[in-house]
Amino acid sequence: MSFFFTEDIIRLLIAAGLGALIGLEREYHSKSAGLRTMMLIAIGSTLFTVISTKLGGDAGRIASNIVTGIGFIGGGIIFRESNRVSGITTAATAWATAALGMCVGIGYYEIALASSILVLFVLYALVPIQDIINRHNQLRTYRIVCKYQQKTLKNYESLFKELGLDAKRGVQNRVGNTISGTWAIQGPERKHDKLTKLLLNDEEVLEFDF
Numbered sequence: 001m002s003f004f005f006t007e008d009i010i011r012l013l014i015a016a017g018l019g020a021l022i023g024l025e026r027e028y029h030s031k032s033a034g035l036r037t038m039m040l041i042a043i044g045s046t047l048f049t050v051i052s053t054k055l056g057g058d059a060g061r062i063a064s065n066i067v068t069g070i071g072f073i074g075g076g077i078i079f080r081e082s083n084r085v086s087g088i089t090t091a092a093t094a095w096a097t098a099a100l101g102m103c104v105g106i107g108y109y110e111i112a113l114a115s116s117i118l119v120l121f122v123l124y125a126l127v128p129i130q131d132i133i134n135r136h137n138q139l140r141t142y143r144i145v146c147k148y149q150q151k152t153l154k155n156y157e158s159l160f161k162e163l164g165l166d167a168k169r170g171v172q173n174r175v176g177n178t179i180s181g182t183w184a185i186q187g188p189e190r191k192h193d194k195l196t197k198l199l200l201n202d203e204e205v206l207e208f209d210f
Contacts, residue, residue: 049105
């Protein structure tokens with residue numbers, strides 16, 4: 001008797017199709033884990049689930065091992081870029097795609113399909129809402145380097161306050177006749193833009209990034 005039945009092949013094909021739908025969205029937005037990665041995650045998790053059921057293994061242990069494996073992949077997707085952490089959404093998408101593959105592997109097609117629709121809804125439909133929130137309340141980390149003078153950095157903290165921005169002081173460092181400071185600043189995008197313009201035109205500022 002063949003180890004794999006026709007239904008098992010169909011499950012792998014369904015998993016590949018659902019992974020492709022999710023992967024296309026990531027690929028379109030040029031994310032680190034795109035079409036091929038999501039398809040392989042879906043196929044792999046389905047294959048592990050199918051094999052575990054045929055071997056009579058502990059399904060819970062197989063599931064936990066799949067989640068552990070996806071954790072390693074997710075760790076490779078997430079990376080720090082300047083003052084930002086990128087790839088968290090893509091890593092979470094990979095995690096959800098693995099769960100979809102497991103659903104397909106045990107024959108829960110309806111749950112897998114409904115979950116795929118929900119994942120795509122989150123990735124597509126919630127982007128405008130996220131953009132609106134970011135415009136009204138945005139968190140940026142600023143680093144300012146300027147000539148050292150008494151109360152130099154406090155002057156910038158006063159500027160943050162005048163603009164209505166909530167600033168939390170970070171590391172400050174003096175080297176020679178220059179001093180640098182970092183702040184986690186939160187507020188509307190338009191106020192961030194105004195602050196950036198003021199810093200660009202400030203002759204005392206030697207360099208800054210955010």
